[in-house]
Amino acid sequence: MPTRRERTLRVIKGAKAGVPGRPVRRRIVSRPAPTAGGGIEEVLERLDREPVEDPLEAGDLTVVGDPAEVEDTPDPDEDASPSDDRDATVTVAPPAGDRASGPGRRRALIVALVLLLAAALAGAGVYGHRWYVARATEQARQDALAAARQASVNFVSVSAASVDRDLQRITAGATGEFRDEFTRGQAQVRTAVVENKVDSEGTVLRAGLVSGDRRRAVALVAVDATVKNVKAPQGRPSHYRIQLDLVRDDDSGDWLVAKLQFVG
Template sequence: MTDRSKEVAVPTRRDRTLKVIKGSRSGAAGRPAQRRVVLRPVRTPIEDVLERIDQEPAEDAAVGGVPTGTADPERVEDRPDAADAPGDDPAAADDPAPASAGPGRRRLLVGLLVALLAGSLALAGLYGHRWYGHRALEEARQGALAAAKQTSVDFVSVSAASVDRDLQRIVDGATGEFKDEFTRGQAQVRTAVVENKVESRGSVLRAGLVSGDRRRAVVLVAVDATVKNAKAPAGRAAHYRIQLDLVHDRDSGQWLVSRLQFVG
C-alpha cells in the first residue's frame, strides 16, 4: 500500500518554489523511501501582471485593427462632424444663446433703433409744427397791432399843406366798409382841411390787442393829438380812443383796416 504524496512549497530568493514530492514511508525490502525533488516554476500574481503588461500593445500599436492614435470611424466622439451635430455637444446644449440667435438679436436691435428714430422724428415734427404755428400767430398779432397804430396816427395827422398825400395814405391802409365810407367823404374832408387851415399831428399813447388770429384782429388804440386851425392857431390838445378792425390781405401780406370808430 502506497501513501499519498505530499507537496511542500519552499520559497527561494528568485521567488521560485521547490515542490518536494516524498515517496512512501516504507519502500520495498524495507529500504527507506527515496525522495524525488522536482523543480517546478510557480507563477506569482506580480509576474502575471508584469507579463500581461509586456504583452499589451503600445500606444501606437493597432487595437482591434485600428491604430490607437487614429480616430475610429465608428466612434461618434472621434468623427470630425461630431462637434457640429446638435445635441451632442454638452456646451452647446447648455448655451442659452445659440449662434443662430446673434443675427436675430441684431435685427431686433436695428428695428428698435429705427422705431426710436422714427418716433423722435415724428415728435420733433409735431413740436416743430406747433412751434411754427405759435410763432406765425404771434407774428400775425404783432403785425395787426403795428398796422392799427400806424392807421390811427395817419387818421389824425392831416395838414392843409399835404392834404392829398395824407388822405391817400389813409385810403391805402383801408379796406372793406371803412375804405368805402372814407372814399365817399374824401372830397368833403379835403375841402374842410384846406379852408380851415388844419394842421394836426398825433402820437400813440397805448395800444392793445383785443382779439386776433392769423386772419383777423381787433385793436384798441389811445392817441394824443395837437390840432391847429384858423380859429386856434396856437393849437389845442385832443385825446382819442379808436377801435380798429383789421383783416390780413393775402395778396399784399399787409394788415388793412376794415372798420374804424371812435369809442371815447
C-alpha cells in the same frame, strides 16, 4: 525549418533625446538574415553605409523593408489620434436655443430702433410745427399792432398843406368797409381841411391787441393830437381812443384797416 521571426533581423537604431512632454520615437528597420555565404561583418558594414534619419525630424515611426515582415510595437503612451502633436483648436458652439434665436433677436432690435426713430421724428415734426405756428402767430400779432398804431397816427395827422398826400396814405392802409366809407366821404373831408386850414399831428400813447391771430386782429389805440385851425390858430390838444379791426392781405402780407371807430 526556421520561422519568419527567425529569418528576420530586427535592428533598432538609436535616437536623440526626446523633446520634454513628447515620447521618444524609435525607428525599426528590418533586413533579411545573413545567408550562409556571408558573415555578421558584412551585415554591419552594409548598415553603416545606409543613412540614418533623425526620428524627431522624420515625424512618425518609419519602417524600412517589407511591411508584412515587420512586427509593429505600439507605444502605450502614444494616443491613437495623429493630431495630438499639433496645437488643438477648440470650437465652442453656442447652445441650440441661442443659435435659433440670434437672427430673431437682431430683427427685433432693428424693428425696435426703427420704431423709436420714427416716433422721435414724428415727435420732432409735431413739436416743430407747433413751434412754427406759435412763432408765426406771435409775429403776425406784432405786425398787426404796429399797423394799428401807424393807421391811427395817419388818421389824425392831416394838414391843409399836404391834404391830398395825407388822404391817400389813409386810403392805402384801408380795406373793406372802412375803405368804402372813407372813399365816399373823401371829397368832403378834403374840403373841410382846406377851408378850416386844419393842421393836426398825432402821437400814440398806448396800444394793445384785444385779439389776434395770423389773419385777423382787433386793436385799441390811445392817441393824443394837437389840432390847429382857423378857430384855434395856437392849437388845442385832443385825445382819442380808437378801435381798429384789421385783416392781413393775402397778396402783400400787409395789415389793413377794415373798420375804424372812436370808442371814447
